[in-house]
Amino acid sequence: GEEVAQTPKHLVRGEGQKAKLYCAPIKGHSYVFWYQQVLKNEFKFLISFQNENVFDETGMPKERFSAKCLPNSPCSLEIQATKLEDSAVYFCASSQGTSGVSSYNEQFFGPGTRLTVL
């Protein structure tokens, strides 16, 4: 598609439950990024993919977070055993490229999924 799509828009989970978020990148974009916006103005990078391969996972809390991008399927971010501090808006972004100085590196963001953990 022409825009990054994310589902669901809102997700409410009890502490300890699983949460799964989905992202469909812009058609033709090879790179997918996940960011977490906690509080109002703080963005944290989680993980990125080049097609179905993990590109950078330095931001992922390894214990409970996992992510995948499989061919012909939306990418997913899964949180096992959610905690209160996981409450945030999770944004997915995509780009055509990521190296050098090129407009191919411009990242476009989806509308986000607001996760509330009670």
Next chain:
Amino acid sequence: GIQVEQSPPDLILQEGANSTLRCNFSDSVNNLQWFHQNPWGQLINLFYIPSGTKQNGRLSATTVATERYSLLYISSSQTTDSGVYFCAVKNQGGKLIFGQGTELSVKP
């Protein structure tokens, strides 16, 4: 890692006024983007501007890469310009590093 600082943190304007938002970064970058996060939370791409100057309607941006700063100019502000403006940079790898944002409120 690279640090990104935005100023001012908050700004209140009367409709029709002009403003300049600043983004300083601590290392050389190969990607710099400005975003507007509207009151509904949507992140809207304003500019991809690792260097040089660009204009889009009432908005323009300038990045002086050698001096490690970027400026976003908003002219003749409108109430719909309200929201948070973020600067985000990338130097190596793919991830964007965001500043803390400038929260803009335009009063009618």
